Amino acid sequence: MTLIEPHPIDAPGTAESEWRSWRRLHELPVLEVGGWPSVAVVAAHPDDEVLGVGGLLAMTAAAGALIRLVAVTDGEASHPGLDQTAADELAECRAALGRSRRFAVLLAAPTALAAGVAGVFEISHGAWMATTVLRVMRPEASATVARSGRRIVGTSAGALIAAVLLGTERHELTAVIVLVVCLSAMQLVGPARYGIYTFFLTLIALELGSVGQAASWHLALVRVALTLAGAALAVTSGFLYDRVSTAREKRRA
Numbered sequence: 001m002t003l004i005e006p007h008p009i010d011a012p013g014t015a016e017s018e019w020r021s022w023r024r025l026h027e028l029p030v031l032e033v034g035g036w037p038s039v040a041v042v043a044a045h046p047d048d049e050v051l052g053v054g055g056l057l058a059m060t061a062a063a064g065a066l067i068r069l070v071a072v073t074d075g076e077a078s079h080p081g082l083d084q085t086a087a088d089e090l091a092e093c094r095a096a097l098g099r100s101r102r103f104a105v106l107l108a109a110p111t112a113l114a115a116g117v118a119g120v121f122e123i124s125h126g127a128w129m130a131t132t133v134l135r136v137m138r139p140e141a142s143a144t145v146a147r148s149g150r151r152i153v154g155t156s157a158g159a160l161i162a163a164v165l166l167g168t169e170r171h172e173l174t175a176v177i178v179l180v181v182c183l184s185a186m187q188l189v190g191p192a193r194y195g196i197y198t199f200f201l202t203l204i205a206l207e208l209g210s211v212g213q214a215a216s217w218h219l220a221l222v223r224v225a226l227t228l229a230g231a232a233l234a235v236t237s238g239f240l241y242d243r244v245s246t247a248r249e250k251r252r253a
Contacts, residue, residue, distance in 0.1 A: 110237040132230025141238035148231035150195035158202025163217035
C-alpha cells in the first residue's frame, strides 16, 4: 500500500485571529474606494472575481461605483477530465443559464403590465392579453414579431369561424363536436405550426368562454382585440429590450 504525502497547500490556512494580532497591521494603508466612479475586474474564469476581490467589489458597489466584469473564459475547461463534447455542453449550459435569467426579466414586465391593465380597467376576459404576451414573447425581437404574426393570423381566422358558430342557434352536440375536432387537430398539428395551432385554440377558447352566456359574436371580437393588444405589447417590449441591451453593450465596450 502506497501512502501519498499531503501537499502543503492542503494544510489549514492562517486563522483570522492570527492575522489581526500582527503588530504591524495598523501600519498598512487603508484603501479608500468612495471616490472611484467605476471598477473593471478581469477574471480568468467565472467566480474568480468573487474569490479574489469579492470584498472589494462589495465595497465599491456600496459606494455607487459602476462595476465591469470581464471573464476571459466561460469555464468550459474547469473540469480537465471531461471530453470535448461534455466540455462544450457545460459551456452551453452556462451560457443558456445567463440567457434564461435575462429572458425571465424580459417576460415578467410586459406580462405584469398586461395583467395589471386588465385588472384596473376590469376588461372582460382580460387574461387573454397577458396570455398572448406569454405565448409570443421570445428572447429576440425578430422572433417575437414572427410569432406574434402567426398568433394574430390564427386567432383572427379562428375568431371568424367562431363568430359564425356563436351567431347561429346553438346545440350541445355542436359544442361537443367542435371541442373534440379542435383538440384532436391540435394534437396532430402540434405547437410547432403555431398559426394553425392557434386557430384551433381560439375555437376552443371562444366555445368554452361562451359557456353560461348568451351566444354572441362580440366575444370573438374581444378575443381578436386582446390578442392584438398583447402582441403589440410583446413586440414593443422586445424592441425596447434590444435597444437597452445594445446601448449597455456599447457602454461596456
